[in-house]
Amino acid sequence: MDNVKKSRTSARNKERKKTNSADPLQENNGPDVVCLGTTPITPSKRRARTNSTLEEGGPSTPLQSQPKSDFIDSNETERDPQVITSMEFHIPRHIELKFDELVVACYAFGRGLLEDEVLVHSLGIQGQRKAFMSLCPGKALADDVLTMVCSYLSQKQLMTENVEICFLPPDFSASLMTEDLTCQEALDKYQYSFMQISPQCSKVYIPMKDENDWFLLVVDLKSKEAIILQALYLDDRTSIREEAVKTMLTFLDKLAPLMCSWDGDIPKISEFHITKPIRNYSAFVREDSGAWVCQWMFRTELFDNYDVAYVDEGIRMKIAVRLLLSPYNINRATTLKLAHKFAQNCHHIIGHYYAARKEMEAIKDLITR
Numbered sequence: 001m002d003n004v005k006k007s008r009t010s011a012r013n014k015e016r017k018k019t020n021s022a023d024p025l026q027e028n029n030g031p032d033v034v035c036l037g038t039t040p041i042t043p044s045k046r047r048a049r050t051n052s053t054l055e056e057g058g059p060s061t062p063l064q065s066q067p068k069s070d071f072i073d074s075n076e077t078e079r080d081p082q083v084i085t086s087m088e089f090h091i092p093r094h095i096e097l098k099f100d101e102l103v104v105a106c107y108a109f110g111r112g113l114l115e116d117e118v119l120v121h122s123l124g125i126q127g128q129r130k131a132f133m134s135l136c137p138g139k140a141l142a143d144d145v146l147t148m149v150c151s152y153l154s155q156k157q158l159m160t161e162n163v164e165i166c167f168l169p170p171d172f173s174a175s176l177m178t179e180d181l182t183c184q185e186a187l188d189k190y191q192y193s194f195m196q197i198s199p200q201c202s203k204v205y206i207p208m209k210d211e212n213d214w215f216l217l218v219v220d221l222k223s224k225e226a227i228i229l230q231a232l233y234l235d236d237r238t239s240i241r242e243e244a245v246k247t248m249l250t251f252l253d254k255l256a257p258l259m260c261s262w263d264g265d266i267p268k269i270s271e272f273h274i275t276k277p278i279r280n281y282s283a284f285v286r287e288d289s290g291a292w293v294c295q296w297m298f299r300t301e302l303f304d305n306y307d308v309a310y311v312d313e314g315i316r317m318k319i320a321v322r323l324l325l326s327p328y329n330i331n332r333a334t335t336l337k338l339a340h341k342f343a344q345n346c347h348h349i350i351g352h353y354y355a356a357r358k359e360m361e362a363i364k365d366l367i368t369r
Contacts, residue, residue: 087106087109087110087111087349088109088110088111088133088136089105089109089133089135089136089137089313089316089317089320090313091105091106091317091349091353092312092313092314092317093353093356093357093360094314094360095314095317095318096357097317097321097353100325100336100339101321101325102350102353103336103339103340103342103343103350104321104324104325104335104336104339105317105320105321105324106339106342106343106346106349106350107335107338107339107342107343108129108132108320108324108339109132109133109136109320110342110346113129114129115128115129115130115133116128116129116130117129118331119132119324119331119335120148120323120324120326120329120331120335121329121330121331122148122151122152122155122326122328122329122330123151123155123192123193123328124193125147125148125151125193127144127145127148127323128144130142131144131145131148132145132320132323132324134290135291135316135317135319135320136316137312137313137316138285138287139287140212140286140287140289140290141214141287141289141290141291141293141294142290143170143171143174143209145290145294145319145323146169146170146207146214146290146293146294147169147170147171148323149167149294149297149298149319149323150167150168150169150170150194150205150207150297151167151169151193151194151328152322152323152326152328153165153167153205153297153298153300154166154167154193154194154196155328156328158196162200163196163200163201164200164201164202164203165201165202165203165204165205165300166194166195166201166203166204166205166259167194167204167205167297168190168194168195168204168205168206168207169190169194169207170207170208170209170214172186172190172194172206173206173207173208173209173217173244173248174209175189176247176248176251177244177247181251183251183254183255183258186251186255187255187258187259191259195259201221201259202220202221202222203218203219203220203221203222203300204218204219204221204252205217205218205219205296205297205300206218206219206248207290207293207297208241208244208245208248210237210240210241210244211237212286212289213230213232213234213237213286213289214289214290214292214293215228215229215230215241215289215293216228216229216230216292216293216296216297217229217245217248218296219249219252219269219272220272221267221269224267224271224272224273225272225273225274225275226245226249226269226272226273226274226275227274227275227276227277228241228242228245228274228275228276229277229292229293229296230276230289230292231288231289231292231311232286232289233276238276242274245274246270246274249269249270249272250270252269252270253268253269253270256269288311291311291315291316291319292311294319295311295315298319298322
């Protein structure tokens with residue numbers, strides 16, 4: 001009888017040792033209760049136990065494994081050094097972006113990425129990330145962005161049967177105003193990328209800069225007008241800008257015969273009437289002047305007028321996306337591939353955009369009912 005009792009006691013002791021040495025993660029009664037040995041630990045006791053262990057300086061026992069989430073915590077950066085936790089340019093929810101447009105926007109404006117990475121390469125024009133960063137709201141537009149816009153529109157014109165509009169880069173006017181630029185130098189530097197025009201050319205677009213403000217000179221060869229487009233007219237700068245425009249028109253007079261073979265007489269550009277449509281925009285911000293110029297140039301594709309209603313962060317974002325995904329961008333495929341790969345690290349931004357869009361559409365539906 002004693003031998004039977006000893007045998008049972010020995011079996012129970014072995015079972016206790018086996019139970020107490022078991023992995024605490026083996027028995028799990030749900031997310032709220034984790035069993036350590038035979039004693040259930042509630043969430044409050046779990047926190048107390050963990051805190052006391054840390055205070056004593058001992059190792060904390062892992063209570064429950066946490067699977068990695070597909071969505072990145074905006075405060076978590078240790079998981080992957082490439083994690084994008086914020087953007088220099090928050091994507092406006094009121095503009096509709098396709099998925100490719102959304103991911104390239106995240107990639108272009110991701111904070112902490114290489115500033116000198118070339119995102120756009122077209123006819124010798126290189127657009128680095130730091131140039132695109134100037135499209136962020138509140139920042140003055142970099143010359144390189146306007147150059148990329150002129151290059152994009154020039155190549156689009158080349159796809160047509162006759163090049164009717166010539167887009168000259170901002171460097172063209174800057175070189176003329178600051179250097180003794182000759183016609184031959186202008187042809188050597190700009191003809192291949194920007195001056196491949198036809199005798200049917202009707203307009204020449206030239207972005208110009210006065211101090212920190214951009215304005216656009218439109219030389220209309222048919223109506224024989226030189227139109228100065230600016231978002232805000234400043235009386236103290238009017239005469240200075242007109243003098244700069246006259247200098248440009250005189251130079252174009254010399255350059256025009258060399259640009260192409262004209263049908264009939266070559267217009268006397270220096271004698272064109274200078275006009276300034278008066279449109280003062282109440283919402284104008286000085287740093288937006290470059291974006292206004294981009295909009296006026298893009299608008300030539302659709303309308304023969306210059307009445308741009310507004311410029312906001314949505315317009316700035318659209319300019320960036322249009323340049324990044326341009327069919328004339330040699331780096332388009334590479335940039336898009338890198339952007340899709342990078343999108344794995346910014347799910348929270350993409351998800352937030354789609355959630356905001358869905359909420360906005362729901363509000364619109366309620367209003368229109």
